[in-house]
Amino acid sequence: MQSLRNERRAWPIGATIFALAVAASFAGYAFDVVSKARGATDSMMIVPAAGIGIAALIAAVIEDWRAPARRHDAYEAAAGKAQDIRALSFMAALAVYVAAIPFAGFDIASFVFLATALLIQGERRPIVVLGFSLACAVVVVWTFVSALDVPLPTILL
Structure with a gap:
């Protein structure tokens, strides 16, 4: 027992x-x-x-x-596996993001990466995913390109 x-x-x-x-x-x-x-x-x-x-x-x-x-029971083991899959998915998304920046531009790649990261973490509301990704991408791109004068490849901004 x-x-x-x-x-x-x-x-x-x-x-x-x-x-x-x-x-x-x-x-x-x-x-x-x-x-x-x-x-x-x-x-x-x-x-x-x-x-x-x-x-x-x-x-x-x-x-x-x-x-x-x-x-340590079966529920915790299953939760641990799901967390491992999310972590590996996030690392893969990060690798794709870094590789995509020269081709898709820092602005587009950042938006797609942020949206993907939110989806990986479980956010399912489209308005939150799109709105947060767009707002963060715009602020980050503006900060690097305009405020800090860092030359980055961009498509839209």
Whole structure:
């Protein structure tokens, strides 16, 4: 007979060390960029992205250590497989996005990638998918092309 009490999970030592190593890599890269930057625009995109990455990794480590003990049952295993498929789908979409930018333009590729990412994550309302993708793509393209004067291939914007 299976015990009804929840069993404590093993401490995620390996995952914690890996996450902290990646966070340290982000910090090292950001400091390297800042030390070699010729101006504020060189580090304007790297430092905030590194900060967000470090904060996300630290939050994930804290959440993993504070997660309540749970039983591992068939439902959790199925949910884990679905999450794995979504993660692999997102990585594939990201690879296609990067490869498509020179051909479809940064604006079109960004719009399609954002819409695909929302669909992969489970959003099904067309107005949300199209509206959010369009708004984000316009803001990101305008920021890079007009505000930061980064030469990117664009089709519409």
